[in-house]
Amino acid sequence: MAVTVKYLCGLTADEIFNLIGSPEFNYSHALAVSNSLYKKRLTNMSQFPGISNKLKELLLSQLETGLFSYTKSEESEDKTVKYLFRTSDGREFETVYIPDGKRRTVCVSTQSGCRMGCPLCITGRYGFHGNLTAGEIINQILSIPPAGEITHVVFMGMGEPLDNFDNVARACEIATAQWGLALSARNITVSTVGIMPAVEMFLKETDCNLTLSLHSPFPEERCGIIPVEKKYPAVEIIRIMKESKIRKGRRLTIAYMMIDQFNDTEKHLTGLISLLRGSGLRVNLLPYHGVGDNKMRSSSPERMHYFKHNLVISGISASVRKSRGEDISAACGLLAAGMKVRH
Numbered sequence: 566m567a568v569t570v571k572y573l574c575g576l577t578a579d580e581i582f583n584l585i586g587s588p589e590f591n592y593s594h595a596l597a598v599s600n601s602l603y604k605k606r607l608t609n610m611s612q613f614p615g616i617s618n619k620l621k622e623l624l625l626s627q628l629e630t631g632l633f634s635y636t637k638s639e640e641s642e643d644k645t646v647k648y649l650f651r652t653s654d655g656r657e658f659e660t661v662y663i664p665d666g667k668r669r670t671v672c673v674s675t676q677s678g679c680r681m682g683c684p685l686c687i688t689g690r691y692g693f694h695g696n697l698t699a700g701e702i703i704n705q706i707l708s709i710p711p712a713g714e715i716t717h718v719v720f721m722g723m724g725e726p727l728d729n730f731d732n733v734a735r736a737c738e739i740a741t742a743q744w745g746l747a748l749s750a751r752n753i754t755v756s757t758v759g760i761m762p763a764v765e766m767f768l769k770e771t772d773c774n775l776t777l778s779l780h781s782p783f784p785e786e787r788c789g790i791i792p793v794e795k796k797y798p799a800v801e802i803i804r805i806m807k808e809s810k811i812r813k814g815r816r817l818t819i820a821y822m823m824i825d826q827f828n829d830t831e832k833h834l835t836g837l838i839s840l841l842r843g844s845g846l847r848v849n850l851l852p853y854h855g856v857g858d859n860k861m862r863s864s865s866p867e868r869m870h871y872f873k874h875n876l877v878i879s880g881i882s883a884s885v886r887k888s889r890g891e892d893i894s895a896a897c898g899l900l901a902a903g904m905k906v907r908h
């Protein structure tokens with residue numbers, strides 16, 4: 566068995582089969598291994614059911630599961646829970662669990678830190694400490710206490726997902742495959758500031774949902790809060806999203822974080838309607854969470870609902886998204902590893 570990987574978590578069933586490939590073991594053995602890992606979340610390979618002791622010994626001699634626990638956690642008043650993970654080489658990242666009725670969402674990180682440099686996001690100020698592997702992304706779903714209850718996954722934690730495309734695409738495959746987590750692609754959403762080549766690949770290669778962080782309909786203004794706008798203009802990303810063949814049940818969305826007297830004026834509303842009318846894209850209006858010592862504040866709930874109303878009557882589907890976990894810095898734009906948390 567020629568092994569070039571160290572961990573099982575992050576491998577597809579085909580890759581597991583290739584690792585154990587011999588006349589003694591067939592594809593059903595690979596499925597038994599993947600099911601034990603991804604569905605049963607077993608951390609000890611000697612306990613994997615449905616495979617022989619010889620195969621267990623082979624796996625144990627060459628590999629580790631790659632599953633590892635969080636180091637700390639903190640619970641919000643609204644029952645949102647934030648988990649801090651630390652890899653063996655010291656990279657830290659955070660994961661957020663959001664219970665909401667029958668919906669159980671986990672918000673995963675794709676990088677330790679981020680290199681997009683968006684000034685309104687604390688994660689960017691933390692710096693960039695490396696991409697997470699597909700296994701490290703999937704581990705965030707498998708290794709938290711409510712793992713068996715998860716219904717939705719959003720790639721909206723630390724990092725820019727499409728700046729780590731290969732690992733994110735692989736994680737989406739594992740999350741949706743029947744040999745993996747067997748979640749519906751319509752329950753998985755990847756958020757991006759707009760890395761154009763990766764957006765095109767993501768729309769072609771996966772069935773998962775995509776959200777573009779816009780925050781301003783005006784290119785020159787967006788450049789100031791999302792620097793990648795200069796290289797990959799949002800108008801081009803929106804064109805690609807608009808022209809893509811949307812599979813049944815797939816959602817393509819625009820995230821618009823609303824800041825009082827900054828991007829919530831009548832001019833911005835008109836610009837947003839002009840940019841999105843007829844696109845078929847949905848708009849999620851989000852409250853802004855203050856970063857550092859800047860004096861910006863969120864638009865009022867009344868203003869956010871005013872935007873929603875006018876978007877809807879203009880033929881653009883829109884909703885106001887509720888903030889969760891702000892008191893533990895688990896809300897959008899607030900994730901930054903290394904914070905003080907309690908066990």
